[in-house]
Amino acid sequence: MTSCLKRNRNSLTYVGLVSLLAFILTACQPAKIAEIEPKDNTNTTATQDLKDLLPPERTPSTEDLSDTPTVDPLVRLIEPAPAVIGLRAPEALTEEKIKIAILLPLSGPTAAVGNDLLRAANIALFDLGNGQLELLPLDTKGTPRGAESAAAEALVSGAELILGPLFSSSVATVRPLARERGVNVITFSTDTTVAGDGVYVMGLTVGQQIKRAMEFAYRQGLFNFAVLAPNSPYGDAVVKNVTETSTALGLSLDRTVRYPTDVPAGSQDLHEIAKILGDYGLRQKQLEKEIELYAAKEDAESKAYVKRLEKLDTFGEVTFDALIIPEGGARLKELASLVSYYDVDPEVVQFIGTGLWEDPSLSAEPALVGGWFSAPAPEKAAAFQKRFTELYGYQPSRIASLAYDAMALAGVMALDPADIRFSRDAIENPSGFTGYDGIFRFPENGIAERGLAVLEVGPKKQLVLEPEPESFAPALN
DSSP states (O other): OOOOOHHHHHHOOOOOOOOHHHOOOOOOOOOOOOOOOOOOOOOOHHHHHHHGGGSSOOOOOOOOOOOOHHHHHOOOOSOOOOOOOOOOOOOOSSSOOOOEEEEEEEESSSHHHHHHHOOOHHHHHHTTOOOEEEEEEEEEEHHHHHHHHHHHHHHHHHHHHEHHHHSSHHHHHHHHHHTTOOOOEEEEEOOOOOOOOOOOOOOOHHHHHHHHHHHHHHHTTOOOEEEEEESHHHHHHHHHHHHHHHHHTTOOOEEEEEETOOOOTTTTTHHHHHHTTHHHHEEEEEEEEHHHHHHTTTTHHHHHHHHTHHHSOOOOOOOOOEOOOOHHHHHHHHHHHHHHTTTTTTTTSSEOOOGGOOOOGGGGGGTTTTTTTSSSSSHHHHHHHHHHHHHHHSSOOHHHHHHHHHHHHHHHHHSSTTTTTTOOHTTOOOOOOOTTTEEEEEEEEEEEEEEEEEEEEEEESSEEEOOOOOOOOOOOO
């Protein structure tokens, strides 16, 4: 059976991935797609008429997927969906079209990511099998002005909901146009500052990841945290969320150490940062004092103790029992190795990461084996990647599944009466939805609340320590 969304007013609403739900029960990289946006120095005018912003030609509509099997979207909750075949959408069942725009960088430096998202949305569209739905893909060119023009075209064309754009700076130009027409926006950005007032942030935010991992660590008896973070907006977001979560849970934030993002690999500066983090110089002096204290004693026990001390580099342990390192790739491996080398023992201190740890190659770094992080359930993420690859012949960007889930969500809301579909009440359904990236719901603040799994870096592969929750039902005491 094909997959899609199922809606239930009294229980969790399913953003129908039947390929996902067949696994039912983590990029990233969460898979990281950093919001590095092409510069656009053109000023925008808030009061422009929408038609003045239209590009000279309309962007082509959806991919053609004629041979795609269609199934009632309300019954697809068991079998995985087959690969989409062919290149033509199902014929409309009625002349009335329900138009949903998707604003993405389909040209420019981030076009590859944008096209991955579009293809994922198309898979969801054809899984829905609703001939009334029309997806309007529009090219933002990766710039705020391009997003403004794309939004104008979407609204003039009658779009009732906007999916995208990808970058937060583009949201700023789309928001006023959409608000004027009473159209809500579900963006793929991870920047929570753009959320609210009809804009919903769909991206996998670092705040969700930090909160989930720290709550899990707290339940394992860890109370004193340290952070080693880059001097970047991403690092700022991590520090902010660690501070807030520590306050909420009554934990201690022992120390925060920052480092420049442009420090070259192997730099002595990184060695010094690792020493500062672990109080290496102070603990060396403590070792010298301990050796001096017992060296003058003549008993055999003291002599044996001194011999053991002489084999050490430092004395005593650090004052924190968990260390959060929001990095990924080669820099993460280098930092973990250095921190361990300067006596922050991963056997004693629990290393914790973000979705950037969703990387199988981390198992090759001994200091990271046993580290924890939170991410969407790996089985579901793998199911989407497999399906996309079988259809298009290559592995998509990790965040492509967001577009599938957003389009599937839109398909469920499209089943509502015209006067309430895509409304804020519909989007903010407290029961939530489920998709390839797990359960999610939008509270009034517009930032997606997600149910993530807790994973561990194993010696060979990533292991699930605690599965994702299956609903947002409150815990019973």
